[in-house]
Amino acid sequence: MEFPSPVKTFHDDTYPSINPTLSQLSTKGKNIVISGGGSGIGPGIAHSFAKSGASSISIFGRTQKSLLQTKEALSKDYPNTKIYTYVADITEKSTLDTTFQAVKSTVGSVDVLIANAGYIPDLHSIAASNADNWWAGFEINVRGAFNLISSFVPVASKNASIINISTAVAHMPYAPGFCGYAVSKLAGTRVFDYAAHEYPEFFVLSVHPGVIETAMNAKVVAAGMNYPHDTIELPADFEVWAVSLEANFLRGKLVWSNWDVDELKAMEKEIEGTDKFTLGLFGWP
Ligand SMILES: NC(=O)c1ccc[n+]([C@@H]2O[C@H](COP(=O)([O-])OP(=O)(O)OC[C@H]3O[C@@H](n4cnc5c(N)ncnc54)[C@H](OP(=O)(O)O)[C@@H]3O)[C@@H](O)[C@H]2O)c1
Numbered sequence: 001m002e003f004p005s006p007v008k009t010f011h012d013d014t015y016p017s018i019n020p021t022l023s024q025l026s027t028k029g030k031n032i033v034i035s036g037g038g039s040g041i042g043p044g045i046a047h048s049f050a051k052s053g054a055s056s057i058s059i060f061g062r063t064q065k066s067l068l069q070t071k072e073a074l075s076k077d078y079p080n081t082k083i084y085t086y087v088a089d090i091t092e093k094s095t096l097d098t099t100f101q102a103v104k105s106t107v108g109s110v111d112v113l114i115a116n117a118g119y120i121p122d123l124h125s126i127a128a129s130n131a132d133n134w135w136a137g138f139e140i141n142v143r144g145a146f147n148l149i150s151s152f153v154p155v156a157s158k159n160a161s162i163i164n165i166s167t168a169v170a171h172m173p174y175a176p177g178f179c180g181y182a183v184s185k186l187a188g189t190r191v192f193d194y195a196a197h198e199y200p201e202f203f204v205l206s207v208h209p210g211v212i213e214t215a216m217n218a219k220v221v222a223a224g225m226n227y228p229h230d231t232i233e234l235p236a237d238f239e240v241w242a243v244s245l246e247a248n249f250l251r252g253k254l255v256w257s258n259w260d261v262d263e264l265k266a267m268e269k270e271i272e273g274t275d276k277f278t279l280g281l282f283g284w285p
Helices: 041-051 064-077 093-107 131-155 179-198 215-222 233-242 245-250 261-266
Strands: 031-035 056-061 082-087 110-115 156-165 203-208 254-256
Touching: 031 041, 031 093, 031 131, 041 056, 041 064, 041 110, 041 233, 056 064, 056 093, 064 082, 082 093, 093 110, 093 131, 110 131, 131 156, 131 179, 156 179, 156 233, 179 203, 203 233, 203 245, 233 245, 245 261
Parallel strands: 031 056, 031 110, 056 082, 110 156, 156 203, 203 254
Antiparallel strands: none
């Protein structure tokens, strides 16, 4: 199965233009925060930021054990990047306030927020869904988005970047069983759209990471949907590119990690300041 794409080259793995060791993608001197940094795509993103020379990476999650495992692996491979772990549930606003303040007192202002933690409710039709499980998507994907942004703003550096790990499902046509996920991720992505307007000094971008073999994806596969997989290095390296000056023209957009960045750069005039790659209503003038 092939996904439609606005560029000719649709990647399923990392490639030279998004290599985090490129000097123009360096994050030397930057403080990074990643939610969901203990398992799934998050540790991969942390790995790529460490590779690009970040000064510090603070990872949030609810499970101390997995956070510490990520920290151990990264500290071994990247001794020049300081790794900090925070047990924090993104659905709890007061916990996030305290946690972001703790990050600021430890490393200083935060330059990059990767809002990556997310949840996929069980894949059933509406009537067959458990109401609490369906709503858990909103707690984590929507309330979590609001909490992350509002607690991040007071500790953010002047020209900070916010990357929202969104999903293609937020804009794709109907997919059976995906109601709770599609609707909550769409709403969550709109929270980031609002942040892009409210804080024009920040760079805000939503990114579909690709299809990555994680616990979340295992749930999709178990429900009988098996899309072709991408490597974890693809979205991880793409996020490093996304916070570089090269990606500035994508401010406020929603793009896929699979799309070739050189082709995107060639489309800059078509993309910047237009409604291309934004969410809206078909047919509305
Ligand atoms: N995998 C894919 O193919 C795919 C495709 C499209 C979009 N995405 C998006 O990519 C992001 C990462 O997905 P994934 O595949 O890595 O999912 P995952 O394997 O389920 O991992 C989710 C991560 O988020 C953390 N998390 C969940 N709820 C949290 C909460 N309330 N507070 C703090 N941390 C929380 C989890 O850690 P704890 O449980 O320890 O808290 C875990 O580290 C999500 O936003 C997802 O929607 C994934």
